[in-house]
Amino acid sequence: QKEVEQNSGPLSVPEGAIASLNCTYSDRVSQSFFWYRQYSGKSPELIMSIYSNGDKEDGRFTAQLNKASQYVSLLIRDSQPSDSATYLCAVNIKDDMRFGAGTRLTVKP
């Protein structure tokens, strides 16, 4: 099992819809979880971090964490074409940051 797993996609949603991105991780004691966005040809940039079970909202973005299920997700409401990018899930595992392979999201006008 990979340490951090994501569905590689591509995930395609229409403009205005909710995009749901999922991530599972292997280490039960992980405490820090991050979502990065990477546009084609650019470097990853942080969207959200989450440390406690439950939901964390920031504008159109909501991160959800369920440590019992070892699952973290990112919801993007009112998706825009400018949200089209690859979304990387990152988890602290044994004091190291491990990235998932990323999910490519396309928002169609």
Added chain:
Amino acid sequence: DAGVIQSPRHEVTEMGQEVTLRCKPISGHNSLFWYRQTMMRGLELLIYFNNNVPIDDSGMPEDRFSAKMPNASFSTLKIQPSEPRDSAVYFCASTIDRRGTQYFGPGTRLLVL
């Protein structure tokens, strides 16, 4: 702050040549990371430093790769000799705390012919 600075932004070289990638982390950040990204393998951690000391280099592919951090504001990743399979984008990232948010540089696109 200027953010993480990497140079060169693009590098094209021939197989067998030495390649040196450079990184200047954000001032005040204590941890520095080198990653390699390819379509096939995604984002891979090569090595990271904490307070200029290499902590984990288990991701370094082989002895052809070496990294140094002589001071808090500069790090290098060297490939000698380079091979076509080393072609990738190499990112440097820094963070205040190695468990915290990582800030990535713009990356170096390396093509080895």
